[in-house]
Each structure stands twice: as C-alpha cells, then as structure tokens.
Amino acid sequence: MNIAFIGLGNMGAPMARNLLKAGHSLNLFDLNQTVLAELAALGGTISASPRDAAQGAALVITMLPAAAHVRSVWLGEDGVLAGIAAGTPAVDCSTIDPQTARDVAAAAARQGVAMADAPVSGGTGGAAAGTLTFMVGATPELFATLQPVLGQMGRNIVHCGEVGTGQIAKICNNLLLGISMVGVSEAMALGDALGIDTQVLASIINSSTGRCWSSDTYNPWPGVIETAPAARGYTGGFGADLMLKDLGLATEAARQARQPVILGAVAQQLYQAMSQRGEGGKDFSAIVNSYRKSQQDL
Amino acid sequence: MNIAFIGLGNMGAPMARNLLKAGHSLNLFDLNQTVLAELAALGGTISASPRDAAQGAALVITMLPAAAHVRSVWLGEDGVLAGIAAGTPAVDCSTIDPQTARDVAAAAARQGVAMADAPVSGGTGGAAAGTLTFMVGATPELFATLQPVLGQMGRNIVHCGEVGTGQIAKICNNLLLGISMVGVSEAMALGDALGIDTQVLASIINSSTGRCWSSDTYNPWPGVIETAPAARGYTGGFGADLMLKDLGLATEAARQARQPVILGAVAQQLYQAMSQRGEGGKDFSAIVNSYRKSQQDL
Amino acid sequence: MNIAFIGLGNMGAPMARNLLKAGHSLNLFDLNQTVLAELAALGGTISASPRDAAQGAALVITMLPAAAHVRSVWLGEDGVLAGIAAGTPAVDCSTIDPQTARDVAAAAARQGVAMADAPVSGGTGGAAAGTLTFMVGATPELFATLQPVLGQMGRNIVHCGEVGTGQIAKICNNLLLGISMVGVSEAMALGDALGIDTQVLASIINSSTGRCWSSDTYNPWPGVIETAPAARGYTGGFGADLMLKDLGLATEAARQARQPVILGAVAQQLYQAMSQRGEGGKDFSAIVNSYRKSQQDL
Amino acid sequence: MNIAFIGLGNMGAPMARNLLKAGHSLNLFDLNQTVLAELAALGGTISASPRDAAQGAALVITMLPAAAHVRSVWLGEDGVLAGIAAGTPAVDCSTIDPQTARDVAAAAARQGVAMADAPVSGGTGGAAAGTLTFMVGATPELFATLQPVLGQMGRNIVHCGEVGTGQIAKICNNLLLGISMVGVSEAMALGDALGIDTQVLASIINSSTGRCWSSDTYNPWPGVIETAPAARGYTGGFGADLMLKDLGLATEAARQARQPVILGAVAQQLYQAMSQRGEGGKDFSAIVNSYRKSQQDL
Structure with a gap:
C-alpha cells in the first residue's frame, strides 16, 4: 500500500521502519533531513510537504509532538488536507487533547476524509519492536480498515469508540x-x-x-x-x-x-x-x- | 489448646467461632454479654476480665477497635499482662498504630511474654469464612508458633518482620x-x-x-x-x-x-x-x- | 482624544462610558449591536471592524474575554494591526496569559506600535464607578502616555514592569x-x-x-x-x-x-x-x- | 499574689520572670534544675512537684510542651490537682488539642477548681518583652480574674469563649x-x-x-x-x-x-x-x- 507517513521523531521513525519492512511504499515528511535520508535509504520516498506526501496516498499516518503541530500539518496551507483525496482513510497517532483530535477530524470529514485518532503506549522500545498498543477512536468501518496496518506497528489495537476516544x-x-x-x-x-x-x-x-x-x-x-x-x-x-x-x-x-x-x-x-x-x-x-x-x- | 480470646466484635466473634470449630477451648472476654452468651453456648468459657481470661491460657489473642482499648486490655490493672504466665505466646489482631504495638509488646517482653501484632484484611466476610489475611510482626520463633492457629482463622499468614511490622x-x-x-x-x-x-x-x-x-x-x-x-x-x-x-x-x-x-x-x-x-x-x-x-x- | 475602544461587554461598556463622559471621541467595535447602539447614543462612533476602529485613532484600547479573542482582534485580517498607524499607543485590558500578551505586543512592535497589557481588578462595580485598579505592563514612556487616560477609568494605575507583567x-x-x-x-x-x-x-x-x-x-x-x-x-x-x-x-x-x-x-x-x-x-x-x-x- | 508556675522552658521561663518583676511570689517547678536555680535567684521558691507547687498557691499557671505533659502535670499522682485547693483559679498556657484542654478542665471542675486554657502567640521575643497575645477559654468570671495577671505577661488578652476555645x-x-x-x-x-x-x-x-x-x-x-x-x-x-x-x-x-x-x-x-x-x-x-x-x- 502507498502510505503517507508524516512525523519521523523518536516514535515515528521506528514505526515507519516497521511499515517499510512489511512491504509498504511510504511517502515521508519531516523537518529533520537526516532521518529522511535514513528512511529513504530503506526504500521510502521523500516528499516536499505534508500536502505532497498525502497526494496519491492510499492512507495517511501522522505522529507529531503536540496539538499545534497536528493543526498545522493537517490544516495548514501545505497541509495534508490540501493534498489528500476524498475517501482516503487517515489516522493521527500523536498524543494530544481530545478536542483538537475532534476538530481536525471534523475538518477532514468536511472534505470526505474519515480520520481516526490512535495514540499509542509502549514507548520507543515498543515502537522499535512493533509491540505498541494503539488506542483508536474511529467509526467501526475505519477501525476495520486501519487495524491490519496498525497491527504491523503494534500488538494491541483497541477500539475505544468514535473519534477522540483514543485520546x-x-x-x-x-x-x-x-x-x-x-x-x-x-x-x-x-x-x-x-x-x-x-x-x-x-x-x-x-x-x-x-x-x-x-x-x-x-x-x-x-x-x-x-x-x-x-x-x-x-x-x-x-x-x-x-x-x-x-x-x-x-x-x-x-x-x-x-x-x-x-x-x-x-x-x-x-x-x-x-x-x-x-x-x-x-x-x-x-x-x-x-x-x-x-x-x-x- | 486453651486459648484466651478477648474482643468479640464484628471481627472477633466469627474468628473465635472458627477456633471453637477447630476444637480449641476458649476463655472469652468482652463487654457485650449477648455475644459472650452466644459463644459460651458453642462451648467457650466466660471470663471475668482480660486478666482472668489470660490465666492458665496457652495462647492469648486480642481483637479490639483501637489503640486505647489495646493499651487498657493489656496494660490495665485487670489486664492480660496481670494474668498471663511467662513464656505464653500472645498476639494482638487489632489494627492500631505501630508504636502502640511496639510499646505493648515491649511491656509484655519485660515479663517474659513474646507478643506479635497481626492485623487482618478480608473484612467480616473473611472472618466468617476463615479466609482472612494476617500480616504478622513477630520473631521467627513466635511466627512459627502462631502460624497454625492463625491458619484456622485465615488463608494467608504473612510474616512481615519483627513486632510492629504487621501494622x-x-x-x-x-x-x-x-x-x-x-x-x-x-x-x-x-x-x-x-x-x-x-x-x-x-x-x-x-x-x-x-x-x-x-x-x-x-x-x-x-x-x-x-x-x-x-x-x-x-x-x-x-x-x-x-x-x-x-x-x-x-x-x-x-x-x-x-x-x-x-x-x-x-x-x-x-x-x-x-x-x-x-x-x-x-x-x-x-x-x-x-x-x-x-x-x-x- | 480620538480613541478606538474594542470589546464592550460587562466591563468594556462602562469603561467606554467613562471615557465618553471625560470628553473623548470613541470609535467603537463589538459584535453586540445593542450595546453599540447604546454607546453611539452617548456620542460614540460605530466602526465596521477592529481595523476600521483603529484607523485614525490616537489610542487603541481593547477589553476582551480571552486570549483567542485578543489574538483575532489584534492579528486577524480585519484586526487592529491592519488599521493602526505606526507610533500609535495601544493597550489591551483583557485578562489573558502573559505569553499571548507578549506575543501580540511583539507583533505590534514589528510595525512600530508600542503596546501595553493592563488587566484590571475591581469588577463591574469598579468599572461603572471608575475606580478600577489597572496593572500595567509597558515601557516607562508608554506608561506615562497611558496613565492619564486609564486614570479616567480607574483609581490605581500601577506600573508592573515591561509588557506582560500586568498579566x-x-x-x-x-x-x-x-x-x-x-x-x-x-x-x-x-x-x-x-x-x-x-x-x-x-x-x-x-x-x-x-x-x-x-x-x-x-x-x-x-x-x-x-x-x-x-x-x-x-x-x-x-x-x-x-x-x-x-x-x-x-x-x-x-x-x-x-x-x-x-x-x-x-x-x-x-x-x-x-x-x-x-x-x-x-x-x-x-x-x-x-x-x-x-x-x-x- | 502567691502563684504556682510550672513549666519553665523557652516560653515559661521569661513569662515567670515577668511575674517576678511584677512583684508576685512564685512556687516554681520544672525538671530543669538550671533554670530553677536561675529563677530562684530572682526570688522564686523551688517546689518538689506540681502538687507541692500548687499547695497554698492563689493561682496556678502551667506552660508545657504537649498534651501528654499537661495530662501528667495536672492529673498525675504528684500533679497539680493533688495539691490545689478548691476555689483556686487555674490556667494552662500550653498549646494542645482542645479535647485535652476540656478533659483536664473537667477533672479540675470535679474538685471545685475553675480552669482556663490560654495558649499564646508572640514567640520567645514576646514572652521576654511581655507582649504576648493570650487566647483565653474560660467562664467570664474566671477570665475577669485572670486578665490582670495575664496582662503582666502579655499585651492582648482575648476572651474566646468557654474552656477549650482558646486552643x-x-x-x-x-x-x-x-x-x-x-x-x-x-x-x-x-x-x-x-x-x-x-x-x-x-x-x-x-x-x-x-x-x-x-x-x-x-x-x-x-x-x-x-x-x-x-x-x-x-x-x-x-x-x-x-x-x-x-x-x-x-x-x-x-x-x-x-x-x-x-x-x-x-x-x-x-x-x-x-x-x-x-x-x-x-x-x-x-x-x-x-x-x-x-x-x-x-
């Protein structure tokens, strides 16, 4: 599957690595050029912006430090929502406040994108080993779509209810x-x-x-x-x-x-x-x- | 064994009942005449005071509401220490402050009596069913002596260390x-x-x-x-x-x-x-x- | 003096009234048309936006419910900074977080506007009676400029230090x-x-x-x-x-x-x-x- | 007046000194022989026990570290109540729990002694300077009796209500x-x-x-x-x-x-x-x- 993966920090980078290992092709974005180069060497494609990464992707995943980053990566001028096609599933794995999760998902919904929140526990060790727990807030349909992919990065994929309940x-x-x-x-x-x-x-x-x-x-x-x-x-x-x-x-x-x-x-x-x-x-x-x-x- | 059992409230009465069932003979003391009569009907002997109960007993057990009662039942004029023979093992099952437990045990030790503290958890249900947990503060020797008898009133008999550590x-x-x-x-x-x-x-x-x-x-x-x-x-x-x-x-x-x-x-x-x-x-x-x-x- | 006064709620309206009484001409802005009409009847001029109110004003005062309003009223497309002339003194009397106060003042400074924060205490009673306390964060020069006008709305005008210290x-x-x-x-x-x-x-x-x-x-x-x-x-x-x-x-x-x-x-x-x-x-x-x-x- | 003063620590000693200066004769008791000798040199009389100090005194004052001391000094075998004459006014200036203050006063009352609690504030400086505040729990009659003497050790003598209210x-x-x-x-x-x-x-x-x-x-x-x-x-x-x-x-x-x-x-x-x-x-x-x-x- 062609997946956009945005946010390649201490958690995001090993998660992306596990998706590459599982055979997916990734559109990568981060501000850190070093980690981009590392993951490109493993087969990923470097994108110029979140918008660019989202274009043509069959799934968009973000993993960011805080709510402000989530807002700008999704809602900004060069953000995900500017590039994503209607009908594409999307999930944010950042740990942020439930209200921002709901706000961004509502903005996505307005252009036909079903979005989930799926914060994780398990730390950098779990991210590397692929044993994270994902707490997922999503519709049942979206949860069913996401579960196999999240399962390539984690061990427990828990459906918590509608969007925001993961947070x-x-x-x-x-x-x-x-x-x-x-x-x-x-x-x-x-x-x-x-x-x-x-x-x-x-x-x-x-x-x-x-x-x-x-x-x-x-x-x-x-x-x-x-x-x-x-x-x-x-x-x-x-x-x-x-x-x-x-x-x-x-x-x-x-x-x-x-x-x-x-x-x-x-x-x-x-x-x-x-x-x-x-x-x-x-x-x-x-x-x-x-x-x-x-x-x-x- | 001839056991003095003092304090027959919501916890003490069912505990004493389990000892009677196990075949011990009990010297009973409490201020409540009704419960004394009930337990006497099951084979216990009513004593006139803690001192009286302790006289001739091979083991003394107390189960009281608070530290003030423990002090008076053990150290009072007609208290246990006025009647108990040197060398008799003794245990207080009340939940009180560790310092009082140590003070009373020290007074007992001065007349040759080894005393343990053994507060319980498990509530009135556990007391009736004989499934209490006893947290015992005692010397290893005294713990070994007490364990079989406590085991007739409870399921987990845990040695916590020297006297006071049960509390x-x-x-x-x-x-x-x-x-x-x-x-x-x-x-x-x-x-x-x-x-x-x-x-x-x-x-x-x-x-x-x-x-x-x-x-x-x-x-x-x-x-x-x-x-x-x-x-x-x-x-x-x-x-x-x-x-x-x-x-x-x-x-x-x-x-x-x-x-x-x-x-x-x-x-x-x-x-x-x-x-x-x-x-x-x-x-x-x-x-x-x-x-x-x-x-x-x- | 021609003053822009933006934010005419329970606090702002009586404050503006006191400035009208003191003989100033006011450019007024609020979303509440009723209060605008009331103050226009006392001699104020209704503006179409914060930008409009700020144009031509010799002083800009805002009194808003929370930081989000302060950001939008000052930094928005039709905000104060879009209309204010360089060199015009400005003061925000809202109670907000110090960081937002500093951020907005920094944006103002970038276009040559010296801005103060001046939250008040004294409640609606003090606002009506003109006995508020103003806690002012400003340069000494700006404080000297603002003091006489604030003194027409309050009794104690305290200089707390540089911008942000009022908050x-x-x-x-x-x-x-x-x-x-x-x-x-x-x-x-x-x-x-x-x-x-x-x-x-x-x-x-x-x-x-x-x-x-x-x-x-x-x-x-x-x-x-x-x-x-x-x-x-x-x-x-x-x-x-x-x-x-x-x-x-x-x-x-x-x-x-x-x-x-x-x-x-x-x-x-x-x-x-x-x-x-x-x-x-x-x-x-x-x-x-x-x-x-x-x-x-x- | 012949006053029994018991408890001559950091607070009691300077308080007693002020009473000696005011011309009273004092029966003194403390466990510290050094301070007893010092105050005897200023005219006080050393007593053998609280009981001894209270005998013949027209007023008894105590100033002790904690409730346990108050109980033993007043209620002990050689305590104040064993020596005091019925009808003698009495006051404890210690800071203790209200219940002990009431208990000891009740014991005093049973033998015809009206007793007050009068904890102080002002520290050792106030004790030396005679500027303490006394918070007095007493009947109105007892308060009237005590006020002049307490006034020789302090500046504010406040009547708080019945016994215990000082504490x-x-x-x-x-x-x-x-x-x-x-x-x-x-x-x-x-x-x-x-x-x-x-x-x-x-x-x-x-x-x-x-x-x-x-x-x-x-x-x-x-x-x-x-x-x-x-x-x-x-x-x-x-x-x-x-x-x-x-x-x-x-x-x-x-x-x-x-x-x-x-x-x-x-x-x-x-x-x-x-x-x-x-x-x-x-x-x-x-x-x-x-x-x-x-x-x-x-």
Whole structure:
C-alpha cells in the first residue's frame, strides 16, 4: 500500500521502519533531513510537504509532538488536507487533547476524509519492536480498515469508540498511572521510614488490595523489581516530562469539562517540581526520590 | 489448646467461632454479654476480665477497635499482662498504630511474654469464612508458633518482620488502596465527562499501566464489575469510615516519622468530606460520587 | 482624544462610558449591536471592524474575554494591526496569559506600535464607578502616555514592569486570593465545628497572623462582614467561574514555566467541583459551603 | 499574689520572670534544675512537684510542651490537682488539642477548681518583652480574674469563649497562617519565574485582594521585608517544626470532628517534607525554598 507517513521523531521513525519492512511504499515528511535520508535509504520516498506526501496516498499516518503541530500539518496551507483525496482513510497517532483530535477530524470529514485518532503506549522500545498498543477512536468501518496496518506497528489495537476516544482513553489511563506511581512511592517510603523491609512490603502489597502495575511491574523502590527503571538509576523508561505532558492534557481536558481531578492535579504539581529540579529526563518513577530522606543510603 | 480470646466484635466473634470449630477451648472476654452468651453456648468459657481470661491460657489473642482499648486490655490493672504466665505466646489482631504495638509488646517482653501484632484484611466476610489475611510482626520463633492457629482463622499468614511490622504493612497497603480508589474515581469520571464508554475505558485501563485492584476487581463505577459494591448501591464492603480510620493511622504514623504523604493526606480529607456528608457508612468506593455531576443518571 | 475602544461587554461598556463622559471621541467595535447602539447614543462612533476602529485613532484600547479573542482582534485580517498607524499607543485590558500578551505586543512592535497589557481588578462595580485598579505592563514612556487616560477609568494605575507583567501581577495576586479564600473557609468551618463562635474567631484572626483580605474584608462566613457577598446569599461579587478562569491562567503559566503551584492547583480543583455542581455563578467565597456540614442551619 | 508556675522552658521561663518583676511570689517547678536555680535567684521558691507547687498557691499557671505533659502535670499522682485547693483559679498556657484542654478542665471542675486554657502567640521575643497575645477559654468570671495577671505577661488578652476555645482559636488561626504562607510562596515564586520584579509584585499584592500578614509583614521572599526572617537566612522566627506541630493539632482536631481541611492537610505535608530534609529548625517562611529553582541566585 502507498502510505503517507508524516512525523519521523523518536516514535515515528521506528514505526515507519516497521511499515517499510512489511512491504509498504511510504511517502515521508519531516523537518529533520537526516532521518529522511535514513528512511529513504530503506526504500521510502521523500516528499516536499505534508500536502505532497498525502497526494496519491492510499492512507495517511501522522505522529507529531503536540496539538499545534497536528493543526498545522493537517490544516495548514501545505497541509495534508490540501493534498489528500476524498475517501482516503487517515489516522493521527500523536498524543494530544481530545478536542483538537475532534476538530481536525471534523475538518477532514468536511472534505470526505474519515480520520481516526490512535495514540499509542509502549514507548520507543515498543515502537522499535512493533509491540505498541494503539488506542483508536474511529467509526467501526475505519477501525476495520486501519487495524491490519496498525497491527504491523503494534500488538494491541483497541477500539475505544468514535473519534477522540483514543485520546480520552490514553489521558485517563495515564492520569491514573501518574497518581498510582505517587501512591506507591508514598506507601513504600512510609514503610521504609517506619522500619519494614521494602521487599517484604512490596510483596504484601502485590498480593493485596494495593496491587497495581506501578507496584508489581514498575516498582519505584530500587531493588524490588529487577527490570524496572529503579534498578538502573531511573534511566530508559517513561520520562517524567512525558508524564507531565500527559497530566497536563488530562487536567486541561478536565478544566474544559468542569470535571475536578484533585489527586491528578496534585500529582501533576509533584512531577512539575521534579522537572523544575532538573530531573524531568529521568523515568517518572524517580518521583519516589521526593519522598526519601536520604537517597544516598541505597 | 486453651486459648484466651478477648474482643468479640464484628471481627472477633466469627474468628473465635472458627477456633471453637477447630476444637480449641476458649476463655472469652468482652463487654457485650449477648455475644459472650452466644459463644459460651458453642462451648467457650466466660471470663471475668482480660486478666482472668489470660490465666492458665496457652495462647492469648486480642481483637479490639483501637489503640486505647489495646493499651487498657493489656496494660490495665485487670489486664492480660496481670494474668498471663511467662513464656505464653500472645498476639494482638487489632489494627492500631505501630508504636502502640511496639510499646505493648515491649511491656509484655519485660515479663517474659513474646507478643506479635497481626492485623487482618478480608473484612467480616473473611472472618466468617476463615479466609482472612494476617500480616504478622513477630520473631521467627513466635511466627512459627502462631502460624497454625492463625491458619484456622485465615488463608494467608504473612510474616512481615519483627513486632510492629504487621501494622506497618497494613497501613502502607491501605494508604495506597485509599489513593488508588480516588485515582480510579477521577479517571473514570473524567472519561465519562469527556465522552468515552466507561466499560470500554475500564477494560483499557485493566489491560494497561493504570491496572490496579481498585479498577479491575472493585471498580467504583456502577456497571463495570458485577460483584463490586458499586453494583449494589455501595453497601456491604469496606466502609469509608474504616478507610478513614486506616488513613488516619497512616498519616499519624507518617507525622511521627516526619515522612510526607501528600496524596495520602489529600485522600484522607476527601473521605473525611464524604463522612461529614453522612456517607461514612457506605463502601469507600462511593468516593466516586464526589466526582460525578449527576449520580442520578445511572 | 480620538480613541478606538474594542470589546464592550460587562466591563468594556462602562469603561467606554467613562471615557465618553471625560470628553473623548470613541470609535467603537463589538459584535453586540445593542450595546453599540447604546454607546453611539452617548456620542460614540460605530466602526465596521477592529481595523476600521483603529484607523485614525490616537489610542487603541481593547477589553476582551480571552486570549483567542485578543489574538483575532489584534492579528486577524480585519484586526487592529491592519488599521493602526505606526507610533500609535495601544493597550489591551483583557485578562489573558502573559505569553499571548507578549506575543501580540511583539507583533505590534514589528510595525512600530508600542503596546501595553493592563488587566484590571475591581469588577463591574469598579468599572461603572471608575475606580478600577489597572496593572500595567509597558515601557516607562508608554506608561506615562497611558496613565492619564486609564486614570479616567480607574483609581490605581500601577506600573508592573515591561509588557506582560500586568498579566503576571494579576494572576499571581489572584492565585493567592483563590488560596486564601479556601484557607479562610477551612479555618472558619473548623472553628465552627469545634465549637467557637465564628464572630469571635474572625475577630481574633483579623488581629493576628491569619489576617487577610479574604477574612477581614470578604469573610465567607455569613454574618461576619455585613458588606460581603456571604451576607447576601453569595450574589453580586466575583463569580467562582471567574476565579476558575484566573486560576486556570495561573496554573497554565506555571506549567509552561515548570513552576510548581501545589495549593493553587488544589484550590483550582475545589472551585472546579463547585462549578461542576452548578454553583459557578455564585461569588467565589461560596466555596465555604464545600466545608459546612449543614448550610441549612444558618 | 502567691502563684504556682510550672513549666519553665523557652516560653515559661521569661513569662515567670515577668511575674517576678511584677512583684508576685512564685512556687516554681520544672525538671530543669538550671533554670530553677536561675529563677530562684530572682526570688522564686523551688517546689518538689506540681502538687507541692500548687499547695497554698492563689493561682496556678502551667506552660508545657504537649498534651501528654499537661495530662501528667495536672492529673498525675504528684500533679497539680493533688495539691490545689478548691476555689483556686487555674490556667494552662500550653498549646494542645482542645479535647485535652476540656478533659483536664473537667477533672479540675470535679474538685471545685475553675480552669482556663490560654495558649499564646508572640514567640520567645514576646514572652521576654511581655507582649504576648493570650487566647483565653474560660467562664467570664474566671477570665475577669485572670486578665490582670495575664496582662503582666502579655499585651492582648482575648476572651474566646468557654474552656477549650482558646486552643480552637489558636489552631484555626495557625491553620490559616500555614496555608497563607505557602500561598504567598507560590505566588511570589510564580511571579519570579514568569519575570516580574518581586518587590513590585509584593507591593501590588499588599495593596490588593491577596493582601495578608504572610505577605505584608512576613514576606518569605528575601529582600521584600527588611525585618522578616527571609532577610536573615530564615533564622529567629517561628520554626517550621512549630508550625508543623500546630498543623498537626489542627488536622487531628479536624479528623475527630470529621471536618475536611484539604489545603491545611497539604500544607502540613509540605512543611513535613521540609522537616524531613532537615530544615525544620528554620523559620516556617523558608517553605518558599521548596518552590525556587535556584535559591543560590539571590
């Protein structure tokens, strides 16, 4: 299939690579010439603009950093909607606010283009390995069309409802994740301060009602989970600044809906303090260090 | 075995019943004459005081509402320590602060009595069914002695470390539980307000990084989990006032240790507001109603 | 002086009226034809667009609801910058984020227009009475130029620094105000619950270290301050939804600066819960009702 | 007058000194022999116990660190109530929880002793200078009796209501104070991060609706108020650990009353984090440093 792929950053580039491997021909666009050259060497075709990439494509995929980029890549003068043919399926995989996802899809619909939002989880590792989860907001027909292609970049392709619900699913999950990680950090640090062995505490929590992914799979306390970022100095996971971005999307969407998210807002501020201290590049589980008297002891 | 069992409330009475069924002879004490008569009819012997109950017992078990009761039942003039023989194993199953557990155990140790703390989880249902979890703080020797008897009242008998660590494990787990439930409530209510189907949202969370017991087993949103209190009007589970008690123990222990527990403190206040509104008797998952515009719609 | 005045809502209309009274001739623009007709009857001239209003004006003033309006009124095809002459002083009195204020001023500067931001406090009452406070971000020269005209609409004209600092001053003050009001509410409600007379408590606070405008001038407890909204059913003051707007600006500016504002974020969520309950139109001091067991008692 | 004065710490000793200067004869008790010798050298009489001090005294005053000390000094075997004559007025100036104040006063009443609670504000400086504020919970008759003597140790003697209300007034005021100081810290740090001059910001706040004692008298930002602890490295004011004690009393009293205090609970945790970092001895306004990217820059 001839696919337009726009946005070739840390996530987009490995995703495009998997589509090339699967035998698709790609029209590529990005501002970064180096990555364009790399992917062209693997068989892709370099386009002059999103408009140019979209022309003649049987499917358009975008993967961009934030809502402003999505608006300009889709709605701009040289944007996708200026080049795409009516009837072409389209999907944006960026993580952005649900309202922008709906606005851009509505603009696409006005010229006969069915568009989905499909933010991912799984990180750069999942993008490279082709094991991402896609949370897809689309009509049932569009979902059926997209599923095989998304399945060449990911493992779980989940239909969340109509357009925008992919973003909603992602920000609600990550709101809870951000809170849970702080909760586990408080529980582990309190237990340590009170004198229980943290390995024992984690094993009790993990077989009890406190059980959660942030404790049993990604425990922030060093020494509890060997494969977690806590075991390697909080490197190489999901950066606190990315969590901060997602919590920002969640609290902003909540603000627009007049929906209170009290713990979510506090958690956001705690990651913000971490970022202010210059630790936004560490894995988000390093938030546990805000609660530890002496990190040096470990 | 001749066991002194003191404290026959909603938890203690069914626990004592299971020990009678297992063939032990019990010296019983409580202020409630009705429950004493009931258990005497099942073969127990009524004692005049904790001291009286402890005299001649081969094991002493207490199950009391709060730290003040534990202090008076053990350390009072007619208390357990006034009657117990040196060398007798002893265990308090109340949920109290770790410091009181340690203080009382230290007093017991001064007269040659090894004492454990062993708070439980599993509620009145688990107490009746003999499926409680015991979180035990004790020396390895005492734990080995207690394990078979506790096993007649519960299913998981977990050794947490030295005396006091049973309480620590319980309050740390419940601190996290109290936070997680609020987190799930915020995520579900936000998703609903933004327009995703709550069943779909829960299923995404439950197979993703937001996964936790509060979502996959006890989801607060009506209609998600058929066996959860949310499906039956928030009745019959773990009351918000009990969660409030445990969060009070956690934040008070944290205060004494100068250990911040920010989300825990906020969660405590949210359950406190629920209790102030007269809803402390509902299951703690009813906290979700603080986040819903119109509970009436369901 | 010939002044362009754009944005004639609840604040803008009485401000324009005061300028007409002071003898200025006004080029008026708004989407609301009724208010345009009213002000034309007082001597103003109706313009066809912001561009039209700005042409030939010796000063341009705008007073708009939010940043999006400011951008379109100034930067749009028919916007102020399309009509204004180089060298004309300009001021935007809207309450918006500091970054937009700076961006629009930078665009103005590129065509030789010195622009100030000058958000106000004092509400519709102050606008009508000409007693507003203007917090002005401008060069010293521009401030000197604007001061006499602003002084015809307000009483305190404060120079905060360069462009953008007017907005910063306003959102920082209102961040603190939003927090203080919740703080006073918690202190008064706690005192009442514990059994002290609330009049006595307020008088102690007001002569002690808890003293603040939210307590001594605008106390949220009914019966304490006769002139406060609490004495008239929380009507006619500064609406909770306006406070919510300002806290939204503050936390969003903080997010962009990676600056934590923990209590500010919690306060925002509490007003958001109030707004969700349908009480966003009440004075913001009605937040005290979130803390009272039975509002009915008063 | 022959006065028993028990508790001669940092506050009690200078208070007792002022009573000696005013010509009273004092029966003194403390565990610290050094301070007893010092005050004996000024004319006081050393007693063997609180009971001994109370015998023959025309008034009993106590000034103790915490509720446990108040209980033992008044209710213990050698306590005040074992020695005091019926009809003798009595006052405890400690800062403790209202319930203990009421309990001890009830015990006193049972043997014909009218007792007041009268916690102070003003710190060790005020104690030495005789300028303390006393917040007095007492019957009108007892208040009238105590007022002249308290007036020899302080400047403002405020009648708050019946016994216990002195404590309530103090903890409610300090709850608000603790919140306000965090609020001012957030507002000043946000303003600084966004680029306004902090002197200008403080002056705007201080003449606007954000005005409060924590900003206009005790501003935490260095350089704003010359007499504030911020101007001298956060030394010599009201220590963060003392604020932490008072917030602990407030949230504990709120817990017992099922009264939510959300911002109060968060503020407590923030001071707790400060204390955990080893900065509990600094003035409480040093909480601002939790919000500053680089304290070193000043």
